[in-house]
Amino acid sequence: MTHAAPAATHAVPAGGPAGSGAYVLGVDSGGSGLRVALGRVGEPGPLATTVCAEPVRTGPGGIDAGHLLDQLLPAARELLERASAAASAEARSDAARAGGTSAYEVAAVAIGAAGMATLGERLRAELPGALADALGVLRVALAADAVTAYAGAVGQRPGAVVAGGTGMIALGTDLKEWHRADGWGHLLGDSGGGAWIGRAGLDAAMRAHDGRRGGSAALLDRLRAVFGAAETLPGLLYPRSDRPAVLASFAPEVAACAGADPVAAGILRQAASHVAEAAAAVCPAPTEPDGEGGGTGEVALTGGLFRMGEPLIAPLRKELARLLPGARVTTATGDPLTGALRIARALATGDLRLPRHPTMLFVPPEQETGQRGRTAVHDGQRPG
Numbered sequence: 001m002t003h004a005a006p007a008a009t010h011a012v013p014a015g016g017p018a019g020s021g022a023y024v025l026g027v028d029s030g031g032s033g034l035r036v037a038l039g040r041v042g043e044p045g046p047l048a049t050t051v052c053a054e055p056v057r058t059g060p061g062g063i064d065a066g067h068l069l070d071q072l073l074p075a076a077r078e079l080l081e082r083a084s085a086a087a088s089a090e091a092r093s094d095a096a097r098a099g100g101t102s103a104y105e106v107a108a109v110a111i112g113a114a115g116m117a118t119l120g121e122r123l124r125a126e127l128p129g130a131l132a133d134a135l136g137v138l139r140v141a142l143a144a145d146a147v148t149a150y151a152g153a154v155g156q157r158p159g160a161v162v163a164g165g166t167g168m169i170a171l172g173t174d175l176k177e178w179h180r181a182d183g184w185g186h187l188l189g190d191s192g193g194g195a196w197i198g199r200a201g202l203d204a205a206m207r208a209h210d211g212r213r214g215g216s217a218a219l220l221d222r223l224r225a226v227f228g229a230a231e232t233l234p235g236l237l238y239p240r241s242d243r244p245a246v247l248a249s250f251a252p253e254v255a256a257c258a259g260a261d262p263v264a265a266g267i268l269r270q271a272a273s274h275v276a277e278a279a280a281a282v283c284p285a286p287t288e289p290d291g292e293g294g295g296t297g298e299v300a301l302t303g304g305l306f307r308m309g310e311p312l313i314a315p316l317r318k319e320l321a322r323l324l325p326g327a328r329v330t331t332a333t334g335d336p337l338t339g340a341l342r343i344a345r346a347l348a349t350g351d352l353r354l355p356r357h358p359t360m361l362f363v364p365p366e367q368e369t370g371q372r373g374r375t376a377v378h379d380g381q382r383p384g
Contacts, residue, residue, distance in 0.1 A: 018107030018139075018348040023083070025076055025106060025137075026341030029056050029063075029113040030145060034071050035337050038079035041107060041348050046341060047083050050075050062119035065126040068111075073134050080106070108139035110343035112148030112336050117359040120144075128364045139347045142362045145336055146171045146183065147354070152339030153300035153332030156346060156353045160283040160298070161332070162275055164305030166248040168193030170275075172282030175353055178360055179282035182274075186244040192274030194248030194305050200267045201254035202247070206230060216263035222253040251308065258311040268308075269315045276319035283324055299324065302332035 018024075020042025028035040033053045037046040052071040057064040109131055113120060123142055131137040143151075149163040150171050160172035160179075167190035169183030186195040201216075205223040208215030209230040220230065226249075227233050240246055257264035279299050299320060306313060320329050334342070346352040347363065356363055 017350045018105070022105045022107035022348060023080065024341065024344035024348050025079075025109040026148075026337055026339075026344050027072060027109065027111040027113075028145070028148060028335075028337040028340055029068060029111065030336075031055055031114060034068070034075070036072060036075045036079060037337050037341050038076070038083055039341050039345065041345055046337075048079050049337070050079060056113070058115060058119055062122050063113060063115055065122040065130070068113075068123065069127070069130055069134075072111075076106070076135060106135045106137050108141070108344040108348035109135070109137050110141040110143060110148070110340045110347060112143045112145045112340045112343075114145045116142060116144040120359065120362075124358075124362050128367075139344075139367055140364065141343050141347050141352070143340070143343060144360050146180070147178075147361050148336040148339035148343065149302055149332075150300075150339065151342045151354065152334035152336050153302045153330075154298055155342060156351075158284045158297050159300065160279050161300045161302060162279050164193055164275065164301070164303040166190075166194045166244050168196070168275060168278065168305065170278035170282045172279075172284055173355055174284035175355060177355055178357060179284070181278040181281040186247065190244075192271040192278070194251040195244040196247075196274070197254050197267060197271050198247035198250035200270070201250050201257075201264065202233070204263050204267065206233070214263065216257070216261055218257045218261040219254065219264060222257060223250070226250065226253060251305075255308040255311045265311070268312050272312060272315035272319050275316055276323050279320060280323040283327065298328045298330055300330045300332045302335065306331070 018041050020040065022041045024039050024041055026037040026039065026046070033051055033055055035049060035051050037049045039046045052075055054071065056071070057067045111123070111127065113123065116123065120142060127142060128140045131140055146161075146163060146169050150161040150173070153161040153163075156175070158172075158174045160170060162168065162170045167183060167186065169190075170181040172179045182189045182191060184190065186193075186199075190196055201219050202223060204214060204216040205219040206215075207213070208217050208220040223230055223233065227236060237243060237246055254264045254267055258268050259265075283299060284297060301313075301316075317329055320327060343352065343354070343361075346354075352363070354361055
């Protein structure tokens with residue numbers, strides 16, 4: 001287990017809660033680009049969103065804070081201009097009166113970024129001051145993308161989220177500390193994720209090509225349809241820098257074959273077992289026994305992995321029921337951008353209940369008041 005440095009309790013940010021008319025910004029930075037959402041403190045959902053198609057650069061110093069700002073600030077100003085143009089003078093006045101503050105104030109910004117936990121040092125050092133200078137923002141939260149995925153899927157309740165795509169990570173909290181399982185990349189883990197399923201499917205196809213046990217003629221046919229001759233696959237795959245994505249591109253083929261091919265169905269059952277084990281490792285223990293071994297809370301599924309549907313979801317629900325009896329399994333209604341906006345709203349009103357953490361959910365100490373408690377991220381199974 002890895003214990004983190006002290007982190008803040010649920011304190012109210014300096015300056016007091018923002019009014020309902022103030023703006024908040026949520027940001028989701030990932031491999032496909034930067035997404036920005038503008039909302040108001042007192043209104044659900046975004047007012048407007050925009051996409052910056054260029055992914056934020058990562059270099060020897062970690063995620064490039066300057067490059068992120070170069071994209072975020074023009075996007076934020078564009079959203080603010082669009083929102084102010086859409087509102088009538090009367091509506092702006094009403095919003096200002098309701099909030100006791102300017103309707104144009106940006107009360108809080110929450111940024112979720114892939115790699116924040118390990119590559120976010122420059123963001124934590126540079127963004128709070130830069131956003132205060134450029135937008136007048138006094139409240140900033142910087143989160144790992146798994147945390148914004150959690151906030152989008154579960155909100156600020158205890159529970160667990162499994163974020164599945166090319167990779168797979170599970171994150172849970174009892175609102176005191178974070179628990180993480182997997183998310184270690186396709187060479188060390190991401191078990192049950194898209195790359196894992198795709199690789200297992202291609203392995204079964206190559207076994208059929210060779211005449212080895214465990215092969216699947218159906219998956220071999222799909223390999224040839226997608227990639228060409230089986231003998232050429234190593235030359236196509238190994239030189240690629242995006243190997244996980246290439247492997248994951250074959251996962252839907254495995255799902256498509258699962259109804260009629262027992263090997264493909266077995267791969268998805270094993271994937272479901274891996275995902276369920278990760279969820280069970282991070283799901284918080286029940287606060288009160290229900291007398292029947294249940295009461296473990298919510299497990300939310302989010303990400304493109306689960307769009308494969310019943311061939312994966314059915315065995316996953318069965319495994320979750322076995323490992324976490326009584327848990328509610330849900331499909332996330334909000335994505336990481338929704339989660340970032342939710343964190344920004346909670347930060348603006350002094351109601352951020354998710355655990356602070358130096359790398360998972362960072363709020364600069366000067367923005368908070370009160371005593372500081374401890375929180376940690378535990379890698380692996382939660383305490384029993």
